[in-house]
Amino acid sequence: MxxxxxxxxxxxxxxxxxxxxxxxxxxxxxxxxxxxxxxxxxxxxxxxxxxxxxxxxxxxxxSKHNLYLQVMHETAEQMRVSFTPSDDANPGSQLRAALAAHLRYLAHHRGLARRLILGGRATDPAAREVFEAARWDALKAAAQFLGLDAENAALKLMGRAAVAALDEATVQWLDSEHDFTVEVMVEALLQLIVSAVRSASVIDPTIETSAALDLLVDSAAQPARSQDQPVEP
The missing domain is CATH 1.10.10.60 (Homeodomain-like)
Known part of the structure; x- marks a missing residue:
């Protein structure tokens, strides 16, 4: 017994x-x-x-609202984890890997991405605050990859613009009838980031962006896989 x-x-x-x-x-x-x-x-x-x-x-x-906010927190944390740097010593490769992990996460959670992550940020002030914090964490991580000052006003402005552009491009990718691969999308998103960094230096010419742009351009120059391959999970 x-x-x-x-x-x-x-x-x-x-x-x-x-x-x-x-x-x-x-x-x-x-x-x-x-x-x-x-x-x-x-x-x-x-x-x-x-x-x-x-x-x-x-x-x-x-309450239902508290449960909804907790879902938001959990989703934002999962996205933050997907943007965690790899052990690769090369900052450009780290940024590429982070973007690829982020896209794969969204591709695996399409319904959640469309409604909560990419489409639902503004529907609830508290929920928007959660995702605004997550976006700022992503911007700071990207700046760290590139050796840039995340607190610089011009970089903040263009960084937020770049995030909005990346969000919209990702929405279009998720809904696209074309089979653009994760690798091809990473190349395209890197070009958006390059444009944002260059635009920030127009606003504030004192920003030293040459090293960051070298990392981005060198990283973006790596060959992408053929875009006729299906989207990888």
Whole structure:
């Protein structure tokens, strides 16, 4: 006859079960918010898709809005991780790898990308704040790759413009009938970044951009794969 579990073991089991329930609720909510407008999603639908009792989303998150914001936070964190530098010592290669990882993440989460990441930032002020913070983190990471001052006003201005252009290009890529590969898109996005850096130096001629542009141009000069290959996951 097996002995009863110790209180600490029982508490650990309960904590693990609670963590799994919370994860399932978040995953179900992310799917539904990606598929439908916020106002059209009911908490009961989230609970049903997660396979949990109706009241558990409220128990863990307090309200539908709090759950929605948590989905935003989780998604922004996943995007931040996708933009984490690789161990490659070459900054240009790091930026290329970060862009490729970012595009692959979005290609794997198309519904979420269109509605939450690329299309839904302005629908909720708190949600927009989450994604604005994520965008600024991405800009700072890119500046770090290139040895640029992320706090420079001209670089901030053109960096934000570049992010908007990259977002729009990515939306068009996700919806495109053409099979542009991740590699081809990275080449195109690098050219947008090159233009942004050059434009910043027009606004503020004191910025030293030659080293960054050399890294970008050298990186963008690497041959891309044929664009008739299918989009890689």
């Amino acid at each position: 097996s002995s009863p579990r110790k209180p600490r073991e029982a508490a650990t089991t309960r904590a693990a079960q609670a963590l799994e329930t919370r994860r399932r609720i978040l995953a179900a909510a992310a799917d539904l918010f990606a598929e439908h407008e916020y106002g059209d999603v009911q908490v009961g639908e989230i609970a049903a898709r997660a396979g949990v009792a109706h009241g558990l989303p409220f128990h863990y998150f307090g």
